[in-house]
Amino acid sequence: MSTSASSIGVNTAAVPALAAESLDIITSITSTSCPELPPVWVIAHVQAESSWNPTAFSTDRNGGAAGLYQLNETNWRDAGGAAWTSSPPPPNASILQPKEHLRLAIPWVCRNLRLAAAHLRATGKPTTPLDGMLVCHIAGCGRLTGSATGIPNPGEAGCDTSCIELIRKYIDHVHALVEQYSAPAGPVSINDLPAPTSFTGASTTCTAIDPTGGRCLTPATRHAHDEIIRALGKPGPDAPIRSAGCWDEHAWNPDSDHSRGTACDYFPASAGQFPEGDDLQNGWRLATWLRTHAAALRVKYVIWQGRFWSPDTPDTNGWGRPYTGGGIYDPNDVTGSHYDHIHLSILNGRGLAP
CATH class of the missing domain: 1.10.530.10 (Lysozyme)
Structure with a gap:
């Protein structure tokens, strides 16, 4: 072949x-x-x-x-x-x-x-x-x-x-x-990580508590966040995920999923720094895990390491396709290009269990 x-x-x-x-x-x-x-x-x-x-x-x-x-x-x-x-x-x-x-x-x-x-x-x-x-x-x-x-x-x-x-x-x-x-897509193994439970309910409004301190999340987004924590552990200075943030007003981007309660950001290292070594591997483990279990978690898209991936987007010269910033974010900046964090957006609407 x-x-x-x-x-x-x-x-x-x-x-x-x-x-x-x-x-x-x-x-x-x-x-x-x-x-x-x-x-x-x-x-x-x-x-x-x-x-x-x-x-x-x-x-x-x-x-x-x-x-x-x-x-x-x-x-x-x-x-x-x-x-x-x-x-x-x-x-x-x-x-x-x-x-x-x-x-x-x-x-x-x-x-x-x-x-x-x-x-x-x-x-x-x-x-x-x-x-x-x-x-x-x-x-x-x-x-x-x-x-x-x-x-x-x-x-x-x-x-x-x-x-x-x-x-x-x-x-x-x-x-x-x-x-x-599906083959796990990413440069690291996730064989030791548990598969998530599927989201099966309705998720149309921002009614769930945001455990990262924001205003609210949709039920599907809260489910995805909880499954991430179950797989990789709670964020902390010595954890694979150093910090996480979900709901945010994002006033500079009125189309942001964060202000709808359908997005979360996960930092494997300190914000504003390019992750290296184990931190970079941990970021890839989360991104690969999200991609592998996209159907169960109702993943809309993932942005990481200057790349954009969605279930409807084929790979182009690597993982996903190059992320351009959509005219809002600077693709040359460590945060704007999502080198320092994994952005996860979740579909809104009725969840269907895979």
């Missing part, structure tokens, strides 16, 4: 055999036509649909669904595939051939991802584009556009209780697979 698995965030030892064999073609397709779709999400999504059985066929929706992504004939033809000559398709049908299926289906799935991303961006709904893609796939994009958050509650978008349960279990399942198949 020519692709570096660690560079694309896939633990090849954990994924199904056909997924590992297909990693080169998955990476080639996503990098050239859909860079916002991480390869590990392709692997997890296909696993949730067909368990990586290329000849899988089901008759429970739209006249039958076939192949790795379990597409019906209409969707397969829309992706550019040939019509079926029988149902189920014959063994030599293109939809049942793994490489051909991925070649056509991944760009088709990417169209749903981009439709979801455009809608969520225009409406400000809190659902992530990748979760929106899953809603489109399992229940149709009308469930995404017709709901208040992007993931329907009972009665929204024509979704009854069974529809709600289907969508949420599906998203939960894919999240769990993403975490299972």
Whole structure:
């Protein structure tokens, strides 16, 4: 395999055999036509649909669904595939051939991802584009556009209780697979750190106590902070995390997540100093742990060492992509570039356990 698995965030030892064999073609397709779709999400999504059985066929929706992504004939033809000559398709049908299926289906799935991303961006709904893609796939994009958050509650978008349960279990399942198949991304090991418990509640308002002394946190942010402390210990002069701060008015940045109670900063060394040695390693351990468990913790994004990472952003020449400061912070300053602290932002809206 020519692709570096660690560079694309896939633990090849954990994924199904056909997924590992297909990693080169998955990476080639996503990098050239859909860079916002991480390869590990392709692997997890296909696993949730067909368990990586290329000849899988089901008759429970739209006249039958076939192949790795379990597409019906209409969707397969829309992706550019040939019509079926029988149902189920014959063994030599293109939809049942793994490489051909991925070649056509991944760009088709990417169209749903981009439709979801455009809608969520225009409406400000809190659902992530990748979760929106899953809603489109399992229940149709009308469930995404017709709901208040992007993931329907009972009665929204024509979704009854069974529809709600289907969508949420599906998203939960894919999240769990993403975490299972992801390679820890960072230069240090986190094998000795415990996995966090998943956030499963609603998190829309700043109602939880901020233990770092700020005004308030959303429940999801408080949960993430508590799990960080459980994994790495309380901040202190001899602890992996020297200090932490969450809620802050951030008057100079009206768009800051800190003033919404959805962000925290963690300092592995003294503020204003470039961390070195063990302090730098401790910072990387936290950043890697947050990235590895992003789905469980509802991570929106992480900034550290002049790099920005989110679940929707592929790596560019290293961990995440270069952080520019967004026109507000000086990317050449030790604090403005986030060299001295890990910034964690948490998604707002309804939490879905991976």
